[in-house]
Amino acid sequence: MTTTGARTSTPTLGEVADLAGVSRATVSRVINDSPRVSPEARVAVQAAVEALRYVPNRMARSLVTRRTDTIALVLSEADTQVFSDPFFASIVRGLSARLADTDLNLVLLAARGEREQEKIGRYVRQGHVDGVILMSLHNDDLLPDILTGGHVPVVLSGRPLDGRPVAYVDADNAGGAAAATRHLLSLGRRRIATISGPTDMVAGLDRLAGYRAALAEAGRTPAPELVAEGDFTEAGGVRAMTRLLADAPDLDAVFVASDPMAVGALQALRAAGRRVPEDVAVVGFDDAAVAAVCDPPLTTVAQPLDEMTGLMVELLLDQIESGERTAETRVCATSLVRRASA
Amino acid sequence: MTTTGARTSTPTLGEVADLAGVSRATVSRVINDSPRVSPEARVAVQAAVEALRYVPNRMARSLVTRRTDTIALVLSEADTQVFSDPFFASIVRGLSARLADTDLNLVLLAARGEREQEKIGRYVRQGHVDGVILMSLHNDDLLPDILTGGHVPVVLSGRPLDGRPVAYVDADNAGGAAAATRHLLSLGRRRIATISGPTDMVAGLDRLAGYRAALAEAGRTPAPELVAEGDFTEAGGVRAMTRLLADAPDLDAVFVASDPMAVGALQALRAAGRRVPEDVAVVGFDDAAVAAVCDPPLTTVAQPLDEMTGLMVELLLDQIESGERTAETRVCATSLVRRASA
């Protein structure tokens, strides 16, 4: 017999047990769908749960199971700009879809600046989550260090720049960029420019490397005036394209390292009176939703997002279940989606 | 004396106590900055904590304190589009800034669809968080019901459409919209159109109501062809403006219920060869970052975001500390920011 207290605060498992006329152990078994419960007991417990509106106390449960059934997607980025990147939205969508029919919860943690990074590190180490998927965008990010310092399973979205041994899932950025560039070459374009991502992000670097590799492979060396650095935003794409047109007015193609930037580039090209693809062929990267609807529809490099989010979850769950951190990695093939812009 | 176990898993408070030669109670006091600890004991404990790399187990602590020191921002929206809305990003930024120097953590929960809403409801009711700030965008949203059904403190971002008794913080949407419309009237514009938000969102409705009220107050009744419904996105703004130009080619002003839509409207106007503000004056809403940099810079209605996020936190903390839910509300004044577009 436990405290059959007044109807003040939330009911406990003990009260349910009393009402149902069984022991706490049996209630626990019903709650957790254990098969070793008689139908009668099960029904009685369920009725009591219903009557008391019982909902299990997660903290008490986690204390003994050492599981929170929660994983975090942590986003390490100085400004909130990232939210508007369709790639990020896709990752969130993919992850929650993936977790929908499990009993795992997904929480997002956003870290702007050092203090918040520390705070998130504490949050994670204190055992609030079973694992972390980390989108660490810039290479001077502290969070990989902070998080891999603890015991919590971690999977990175995107290859870590320093080659540290940690599990990650990435697209074949270099390969995709090379394929895009080769496609432009195969169209007979001679002056192929690129709008790269920020050079402190690994996706930016790898795509730029792929572009260079494809040109080198064709016996070309890209002129410096054909490379402009963007920031993965539409506005950045406008700026970069404008600069390219000023520095290299004779360009006849451009590989843009993200679709939002490509949309910006299209605007700048239109403003400059260049026709796409007749005067300038454009290839983007990401196959964001906007790529299909912009004018002209964008030829772009698609990443298999569902596959990638699936792998992230898989790698993370493997670590959680085995109880030990791994450094498994998965690199997913990209594919060129041909539309009208190149 | 507790288990002075091997260096296998994470150390516990008991092991720290043993190493420091004090009781668990004393260690707890040091951890929680209680003043009633002698300097010597404090130093000894701190050294032990350091040596063992001790980090408190949050679940155990929460079990007894009934606090998680975590609040959730839950985002109830069918698609991930919202992420790209600068208003959302501003709220996130404001909240985390506000919580930066407290020991509260902020987590984001995104619910797309009924199943995820249920899941979030469970997550919250199980006691994962101390309180919830709910951005419930559409009026058929289940989450307000789900969440206010439990005992967890809730503050809504935005007035609930059904007038239920729940704490909320909102901008004076109607007032801001009316001010914007009056401004257009004062410029001598006669055919003032509007691009409204979705009519199943309270912000959309209130801003539309404000527009209508200002016209009525001036003795005008807005013609139906001067009202186009948008969806708060840039693409929606383009579509709505295009439709308005088709249905009411003689319009000379437009009040747009959000800045992203206003940016879209500007594009459509330019494409149609209308000059802004000479031919058509444009006023937006939100004072998003983009308003200052678009062409022409946008006259818009600013919401006091810092004040609003501050109030949300304040209202929520009040409830958490008092232990009871309130239905306090705060409505913040907006202000017209004059730039070049009107």
Next chain:
DNA sequence: GGGGGTCGTGGAAACGTTTTCATGGCGCTA
């Protein structure tokens, strides 16, 4: 120099679960 007060400390009881282990009842097989 004794009595009240403060102060630092440790013992032990919570907090609400899960899970191990023992037990008793039952049906089956030999």
Next chain:
DNA sequence: TAGCGCCATGAAAACGTTTCCACGACCCCC
């Protein structure tokens, strides 16, 4: 019918904290 094993059940021990309470030691003031 005896014996064996399975199955549903409950008692009790965890899990790692916080916090109440009691207990000395010490200081200060009369």
